Amino acid sequence: xxxxxxxxxxxxxxxxxxxxxxxxxxxxxxxxxxxxxxxxxxxxxxxxxxxxxxxxxxxxxxxxxxxxxxxxxxxx
Numbered sequence: 001x002x003x004x005x006x007x008x009x010x011x012x013x014x015x016x017x018x019x020x021x022x023x024x025x026x027x028x029x030x031x032x033x034x035x036x037x038x039x040x041x042x043x044x045x046x047x048x049x050x051x052x053x054x055x056x057x058x059x060x061x062x063x064x065x066x067x068x069x070x071x072x073x074x075x076x
Contacts, residue, residue, distance in 0.1 A: 006030040010056070014038060020045045029075075030054040037061055047072050 004025050014036040022031075023045025031052060038060040047069035055076055 003027050008032045009036070011035040016040075018043055018046070022046060023048050025049070026051070028052055032056045033060065035059040039063065042066065044069060050074065052076055 010032045017040040020043045028049050034056045041064045053075050
C-alpha cells in the first residue's frame with residue numbers, strides 16, 4: 001500500500017498497542033520499535049510484512065507468545 005521501507009521509532013516512550021494498520025505497510029524492510037512501552041500482543045497483521053529484513057521489538061511490555069506465523073518472515 002505505502003512505499004515506506006524503513007520505520008525507526010525506538011526510544012520514544014510510546015505506549016499502548018501497535019496499530020494493526022502497520023501491517024499494511026507492505027514495503028517495510030526495517031521495523032525498529034525497541035525501547036518503548038508498547039503493550040498487548042504483537043498484531044498478526046505484522047506477519048504479512050514479508051519484505052522485513054530487520055525487526056526489533058525488544059524492551060517493550062508485550063504479553064503472550066510469538067505466533068508461529070513469524071515463520072512467514074523469511075527475509076529476517
